[in-house]
Amino acid sequence: MIKILYFGRLHESAGRRAETMALPEGVTTISALKHWLNTAHELDGALDDPSVKTMINQALVHADIPLNGDEEIGFLPPVGGG
Amino acid sequence: MIKIIDTPFNPVIELEAFTKANSDAGAITSFLGQVRGETGSVHELYLEQYPGVTKAGIQDAVTKANTRWTLTGVVVIHRTGAMGVGEPIVLVATAAIHRRDAFLSCDYLMDYLKTEAVFWKRQTGAHGTKWIEPRAEDYKDSDRWDTL
Numbered sequence: 001m002i003k004i005l006y007f008g009r010l011h012e013s014a015g016r017r018a019e020t021m022a023l024p025e026g027v028t029t030i031s032a033l034k035h036w037l038n039t040a041h042e043l044d045g046a047l048d049d050p051s052v053k054t055m056i057n058q059a060l061v062h063a064d065i066p067l068n069g070d071e072e073i074g075f076l077p078p079v080g081g082g
Numbered sequence: 083m084i085k086i087i088d089t090p091f092n093p094v095i096e097l098e099a100f101t102k103a104n105s106d107a108g109a110i111t112s113f114l115g116q117v118r119g120e121t122g123s124v125h126e127l128y129l130e131q132y133p134g135v136t137k138a139g140i141q142d143a144v145t146k147a148n149t150r151w152t153l154t155g156v157v158v159i160h161r162t163g164a165m166g167v168g169e170p171i172v173l174v175a176t177a178a179i180h181r182r183d184a185f186l187s188c189d190y191l192m193d194y195l196k197t198e199a200v201f202w203k204r205q206t207g208a209h210g211t212k213w214i215e216p217r218a219e220d221y222k223d224s225d226r227w228d229t230l
Contacts, residue, residue, distance in 0.1 A: 007132060009202075058132075074135070082115070082172050082201050
């Protein structure tokens, strides 16, 4: 199962802070997952916004990498500072 | 020591404990950040962290500060959750043999916290609710450490 975390304004757009799910059928990469979530939660492409960073297992990723189906995935809008 | 907590803290008690723990230091600098009221227009500030990631980032900044200056101790206490006007958000204190290292390292850590620390900040007030991002001045303050 993958665990997906939405932070800041994204958790309001997605209507949830976290969700756990099996990889949807046909989804094998982070890029495909973002596309799937954008559609499923009607995010209007928010996860593809260049200002939104993606972390897999708490490490930043910049490329479209394959998913095993057991990762923690975080979507991080620009930080606000402390 | 780094603490990220979702309940109020007393900066006086925390600073007293830090001072006692660093009794050999010749200098202690501290910074306390609290929720600004903006002349009545702000009612609440809400901060969110990414557990694990937020603390690791602060730890990295503390490690860099320890490399750059000679410090005998550092404490960073940061609130998350909902806070009212006047409530403490962050306490940073650094202890050193001499004052310059204490001053500079405390300033450096606050610049990190204001611009790069992994927190999301939502302000609620008379004009509704909005997510806050660092100001241009915050980035300018932080950038100066590259040339100092």
